[in-house]
């Protein structure tokens with residue numbers, strides 16, 4: 016039986032691992048002890064129930080294969096080096112180690128209990144804070160502002176954006192920006208745009224300690240807590256040796272249309288680690304993964320890879336808490352449509368896509 020080693024058990028990795036479990040010996044290498052549902056991570060910072068919900072066990076994902084909880088340290092030819100284990104030989108390797116992001120959008124620690132303890136402390140601090148500064152008014156900053164304002168309506172929320180407009184990256188429409196901007200203002204959220212912070216606050220993110228900072232334009236801001244809402248970093252450092260020639264300056268790995276790493280026929284990559292030109296989304300990671308599942312199946316059954324991936328138009332679902340927000344959707348004919356709070360709540364805001372992920376992990 017062919018052996019497939021999948022490195023990284025995020026959205027892309029679990030889709031590949033689960034999709035090949037019946038046809039290959041799958042080994043999923045994941046450093047964390049539980050799956051973390053990042054798309055719901057910001058609600059976990061304000062709601063104790065959600066800080067349990069976003070962590071889900073891997074133990075039912077694979078019926079035949081196994082999950083090794085340890086960090087991958089490198090790859091050499093067809094061998095995968097994993098901390099504390101003998102090198103693992105693979106027929107196919109799938110890179111799915113995604114990206115990191117400042118807390119609370121993603122967690123650096125590998126133990127769910129430790130991550131939950133930090134979330135508990137954050138909620139405790141938020142109860143005592145009068146004002147919070149969010150640095151960055153992209154998708155993460157906006158979603159976090161929505162969660163904070165839904166649970167703490169009296170909290171003063173100040174957002175700083177270095178560009179002139181909110182949602183500055185990607186092909187989002189001005190209509191979406193306008194609708195979101197209006198809803199943020201309705202919630203009393205103050206947006207300071209057009210100049211970055213001159214320096215970071217002199218306290219840790221999420222700590223409760225009053226500070227003053229200023230933007231490069233000289234606007235002074237005081238708050239009791241702050242969070243950095245930008246700064247995704249590709250998690251590909253362990254590939255620096257084997258794939259240095261294929262790594263972009265931002266750490267992303269070049270893939271061809273079959274989602275194969277350029278020049279390495281038995282290595283595929285999915286999700287945030289790839290250099291596919293589109294916004295980095297769980298949904299895209301899962302779409303890449305379905306392509307890789309089809310192509311590795313082809314190869315195992317003696318055919319050439321036949322399924323390709325191409326990025327579509329940009330879309331985004333932006334809830335502001337459980338019942339606010341707006342989304343940019345792409346119709347089947349390619350038209351872009353902006354929808355408001357009701358549809359946004361239906362698509363993501365209410366359930367934050369938990370049931371879909373639980374069913375993928377084969378959890379009740």
Ligand SMILES: Cc1cc2nc3c(=O)[nH]c(=O)nc-3n(C[C@H](O)[C@H](O)[C@H](O)COP(=O)(O)OP(=O)(O)OC[C@H]3O[C@@H](n4cnc5c(N)ncnc54)[C@H](O)[C@@H]3O)c2cc1C
Pocket residue numbers: 022023024025026027028044045046047051053054055056057085086087088111112113114115116120121155250253285286287288295296297298299300332363
């Ligand atoms: C707050 C927030 C909200 C979001 N909301 C949405 C949304 O609504 N819809 C959407 O489509 N996208 C959303 N995204 C984006 C989405 O979370 C990412 O695009 C997605 O996580 C990428 O999936 P991935 O499988 O590539 O990697 P990741 O989810 O980053 O998973 C990578 C996994 O690899 C593991 N790993 C890393 N390095 C190693 C190593 N060396 N060895 C072993 N394991 C390793 C990590 O522990 C992790 O579990 C959101 C992101 C954030 C931060």
